[in-house]
Amino acid sequence: MNKDNTAAVSPHALPPLPYPDNALAPVISANTLGFHYGKHHRGYVDNLNKLVAGTAFADLPLLKIMSETAGKADKATIFNNAAQIWNHTFYWNSLRAAGGGQPPARLKEKIEASFGTLDACREELAAAAMAQFGSGWAWLVLDGGTLKVVKTANAELPMTAGRKPLVTIDVWEHAYYLDYQNRRLDYVHAVLDKLINWDFAAENLG
Ligand code: MN
Numbered sequence: 001m002n003k004d005n006t007a008a009v010s011p012h013a014l015p016p017l018p019y020p021d022n023a024l025a026p027v028i029s030a031n032t033l034g035f036h037y038g039k040h041h042r043g044y045v046d047n048l049n050k051l052v053a054g055t056a057f058a059d060l061p062l063l064k065i066m067s068e069t070a071g072k073a074d075k076a077t078i079f080n081n082a083a084q085i086w087n088h089t090f091y092w093n094s095l096r097a098a099g100g101g102q103p104p105a106r107l108k109e110k111i112e113a114s115f116g117t118l119d120a121c122r123e124e125l126a127a128a129a130m131a132q133f134g135s136g137w138a139w140l141v142l143d144g145g146t147l148k149v150v151k152t153a154n155a156e157l158p159m160t161a162g163r164k165p166l167v168t169i170d171v172w173e174h175a176y177y178l179d180y181q182n183r184r185l186d187y188v189h190a191v192l193d194k195l196i197n198w199d200f201a202a203e204n205l206g
Contacts, residue, residue: 011052012062014045015089023097027190032178040174041088048081062086070160083155087137087168094167096197103198107166107205114147122192124149125169129188135172138188139165140201167201 017037022030048065052058057065057078065082069075103111108118115121121140128151129138136153141163150158151171158165169191176187 011058012045012049012085014042015092018092019097024095024195027179027194028095028176029179032176035178036170036174037088037092041085044081044084044088048078048085051078051081066157066159080155083157087155087157088170090165091137091168091170093200094169094197095191095195096200097195099195099197100193101198104202107198107202110147110205121147121149125192126185126188129169129171130185132171138169138171139163140167141165142205164204164206166204167196167198169196 021033024033062082062085066079066086069079102108111118111121125138125140128149132138132151136151138151139158141148141150141158143163169188171184176184180187
């Protein structure tokens with residue numbers, strides 16, 4: 001089945017990127033964004049649509065598929081593809097051109113209450129991104145009224161543990177290898193300095 005046919009019969013669509021694929025350059029090149037969005041993110045959508053076709057999951061919304069398959073070994077492939085669709089959409093929104101800098105006041109106060117300083121929060125995010133062995137994600141989350149930094153492996157995400165994600169950094173190699181090769185820390189620092197979307201994180205505080 002070709003991609004066009006798959007898209008035509010599929011319930012899940014690839015969400016549009018919130019900016020052009022060259023918007024994050026030079027921190028993240030159009031080449032990286034093109035592959036990451038056009039091949040990886042699209043691939044998860046195509047895979048999920050094939051996996052759920054004709055099953056009890058076929059008519060369920062994405063979040064429902066994720067909650068019903070989380071932690072079930074025999075549904076891991078469905079969970080992984082569904083969660084990766086959600087994670088990537090969240091990641092695109094966690095970045096913006098001319099990001100970084102200072103968070104909105106309400107978020108900044110929350111960050112300072114939880115970490116002491118914005119720099120301490122950024123350092124924890126970078127440390128989590130580096131400590132994630134292999135593929136995964138670093139997240140700033142709201143957990144019982146407090147902000148925390150957590151990391152997750154592969155497609156795992158904080159909601160499964162009852163935590164509300166505010167912002168994320170993709171640390172799968174496909175997120176940075178074309179631009180930074182093995183230098184994950186350079187990618188993470190560049191994202192935190194120049195792309196991280198604190199406005200989006202503040203909106204997610206609710
Ligand atoms: Mn990715």
